[in-house]
Amino acid sequence: MADEDRPTEAPQKYFADQLDDEEVLLVFRKHPIIMRKGLVFGMLGPLIGVIPAAIFPALGFGWFFGGLAAGIILGGLIFLPSWIHWFYSVFIVTDQRLIQITQKGLFHRSFVDLSLSQIQSLNYEVAGLQATLLGYGTILVQTYMGDLVVHEVHHPAKIYKKLITILRDNGVNPAPMSPGRQDAAEEVEDIQDEEIEIEEA
Numbered sequence: 001m002a003d004e005d006r007p008t009e010a011p012q013k014y015f016a017d018q019l020d021d022e023e024v025l026l027v028f029r030k031h032p033i034i035m036r037k038g039l040v041f042g043m044l045g046p047l048i049g050v051i052p053a054a055i056f057p058a059l060g061f062g063w064f065f066g067g068l069a070a071g072i073i074l075g076g077l078i079f080l081p082s083w084i085h086w087f088y089s090v091f092i093v094t095d096q097r098l099i100q101i102t103q104k105g106l107f108h109r110s111f112v113d114l115s116l117s118q119i120q121s122l123n124y125e126v127a128g129l130q131a132t133l134l135g136y137g138t139i140l141v142q143t144y145m146g147d148l149v150v151h152e153v154h155h156p157a158k159i160y161k162k163l164i165t166i167l168r169d170n171g172v173n174p175a176p177m178s179p180g181r182q183d184a185a186e187e188v189e190d191i192q193d194e195e196i197e198i199e200e201a
Contacts, residue, residue: 017099017111018094019096022094022095022096022097023094023095024092024093024094025093025094025095025166026091026092026093026159026162026163026166027090027091027092027093028090028091028153028154028159029086029087029089029090029091029154030086030089030136030150030151030152030153030154031134031135031136031152031153031154032086032154033134033136033152034082034085034086034152035079035082035083035085035086037082038078038079038080038081038082038083039079039082041078041079042075042076042078042079042082043075044075044078045071045072045073045074045075045076045077045078046068046071046072046075047071048071048074049067049068049069049070049071049072049074050064050067050068050071051067052067053067081105081106084103084105084106085103085104085105087103088101088103088109089101089102089103091150093162093163093166095116095166095170096115096116097113097114097115097116098113098114098115098116098119098141098148099111099112099113099114100112100114100148100150112148114141114143114145114148116166116167116170116172117172118143118144118145119141119142119143119167119172120142120143120144121141121142122139122140122141122142122160122163122164122167123139123140123142123160124137124138124139124140124153124156124157124159124160125137125138125140125156126138126156126157135154135155136152136153136154136155136156137152137153137156137157138150138151138152138153138156139153139156139159139160139163
């Protein structure tokens, strides 16, 4: 059989809304630190499970280990929504657009689609001791339609470098934040701080 007679294989799709002529270049998630609340509450599950055996030692080891197993299952169920939110909330960069998929719970998913040509500038920030030690920060994507702020990005400097490379390879040359916009952003923060001080007084 000639090569031209063979059926061509459909290109592999990494997400449901991927176009046929679209190539995925980068996929990244937020830092696992966003699961901290679910982890803390999930760790209470085993503690709750062993409380009956701790209060009534006469129940024996059977109650202790049974309660511990039930508590671990309970903790896993408490932690599960946080893990789903982290794992299924992804940022996808293709040769045509930047996509933000946010999963909230089991039945709520939001989808933000930005064309690469709409991006005006990229900036990133690592603020605070915890963010510096754990390696997460904020990436600000400025577009003609508004700003997309991505908090708690894992290794923001590396992601920023990859994003800049992808944009330049596709003919987009984003600029850093202009001094005017930066001064305006600082003024807004100062006004917010003054409002907080007035409310506290």
